Amino acid sequence: MATRQSVEQFIQQCEDTLRNAHAQYSEAKQLEHYNDTEFTNAQEQIETTYNDLMHLSASCNAQQREQLNRMRLQLQSLQNDMTLLRH
Template sequence: MATRDSMENLTQQVEDCLRHAEEQYKQSSLQEHYNDNDYTTALQNLEQTYQDICTMAHSANGQQREQLHRMRLQVQQLQNSLILQGTRGGEQF
């Protein structure tokens, strides 16, 4: 079973990552030109967070796995949105 501290730390990491990625998504939708480095970093952070969630799921109990699954879905949804927005803006990922 994953420890309470490790779950809390991962939850905080996910929230921070999602907040940063959502900020990049909003900025890119408002501006024709956006900071490519921050946008790319947001995508990389989302991928790393996704991998961290998957790793944690291996040692989680059933309730924790359900929570991790919801987090994973949020991360994937935002990843997809950023990728689609990037391709619409001429950026290729």
């Protein structure tokens, strides 16, 4: 079973990933091909965080799983937006 502290730390990591990816997405919308490396790194970070989330959710209780599910939806939404951006 995942501890409350480990889930909270992971949620913080997810929020950091989302902040970074949102920044890269906004920059990419404005600058187009200027920041390809950072944009790609942000996409990779989302994918890694998503995979870690799926592993962690397997050992969580129902309340923790619900928190992680909401975070998963945010990650997937941003990942889709970044994929669809004509960058």
